Amino acid sequence: MRLFKRMPELQILLVCTIGCYLFLETFVASNQLNDFFGLTGVDLIFISFFMSFVVAIISVVAGVGGGVIFTPIMLAFTSVDTLIIRSTGLVVAMFSGLVASGPFMRKGLADIKLVFLGALPILLGGFLGSLAAITLFDYFGATGDALVRLTLGFILGLIAITFIVGGASTEYPEHSEKSRLATRLKLRHMYWEETLKRPVRYDVHNVKTAVFLLLCVGFTGGFFGLGGGWAVVPVLNLVMSVPLKVSAATSGVLLAMGNSAAIWPYINAGALIGVVAAPWMLGQIIGGIVGAHALAGLKAALVRKVLIVLLFLTSLKLCARGIEGIFNVNIPIL
């Protein structure tokens, strides 16, 4: 509640958004949709906003970007066209990070030098990935969709395993040797750790490997509409030895920047339906602000556990749908 009092812009956004949806619910006649339990278009938009708000808080705290939750769930459990899901997924992945950039930078949690080091490979990779996605869709149609679902299912399983393997060891990584390249680029930083009530200093390592990995992450993020924060955190934390909390914050900022290039091929292909993406974007913005302020005083362990279970379940469903589409068989899961 204190957060809302302290930030008038959050109050304005919340009042405008809720006011807009209440106005639409009350005064606008919207048709009932087929196969959606008697819900109208406005109902679905309001539900999307609420879900997006929750997803934003979880994703900012876990440092993964909302796309990694939104895109797989929508691909696994709805029949919405994959291009539309992936373009909206990029919006989801992006806007929580965009709006969280402000609080993260103000608190010194996100490292601007790391952001600019990783920005170019992620931007380039993301743009190439989204161009590849549009091309694949043009050539393979429905089979391409099934392939995307199956591949994404495997990738999600791998992400979940990465979180399990990497989650325990590296809240404050330490190295005895300093990286020469990182020293030349002045990649060292200090931030105030609220839970320890003291500043934490760190040095960065393995710069070249990390830049290459970020290019790959950008490509995957742009291709699947996932964003890429799920992999940026491990790259920053496990490869570059950046503390976990700074990795999560920097990943959110980097992700937002990287997706700013990836979204354009989708917009130019008519795959971003504004009225469908809007509630997801608004939920991400409001949830992103709340999540960014929550991160400073939180231990992210519980959120990560929830995320791991979610990723495994969605991975299973995606693999099943992918196999169904490619081999024309029926696998009864959910």
Add this chain to the structure above:
Amino acid sequence: MIKRRPPVPISGVVYGEIIYWCTCLSALLVVGGTIRCFLETDTVMPVGYLINSVFEGRSVEEIWATSALKSPPDALTYLSLLHNGEALTVAGIAFGVLSVAPAVFFSAAYLWRSKNEFLAVTAMVSGAFAIVTPFVYFLF
């Protein structure tokens, strides 16, 4: 042991503030666009049709082929239809997306002043890339 809060880099604060406020502004544009979507009656992109088509699982090409536009819109189409709710909503999202570019340039200037020339240059290249990508599509 030092217990003082370390100073926060000004280049980061500049970057964060520009993006933060542009994103809030873009959210307001999107809210306006959404309201307009539902209120307009005679439009080339009717909201009821779009929502129904999306949730029925129709493909992007099918959705636009059977709309009044007849083909998928690109960024220029949206710009020419800015009086339309759907186009205004997409424009609001695009405004938020493009806020990255000015934030990067201003932040790079501060990085340059603090003797981080290499990262300032990579930042400016990234900013230029973010500006150019909307237009790359039209080259093919």
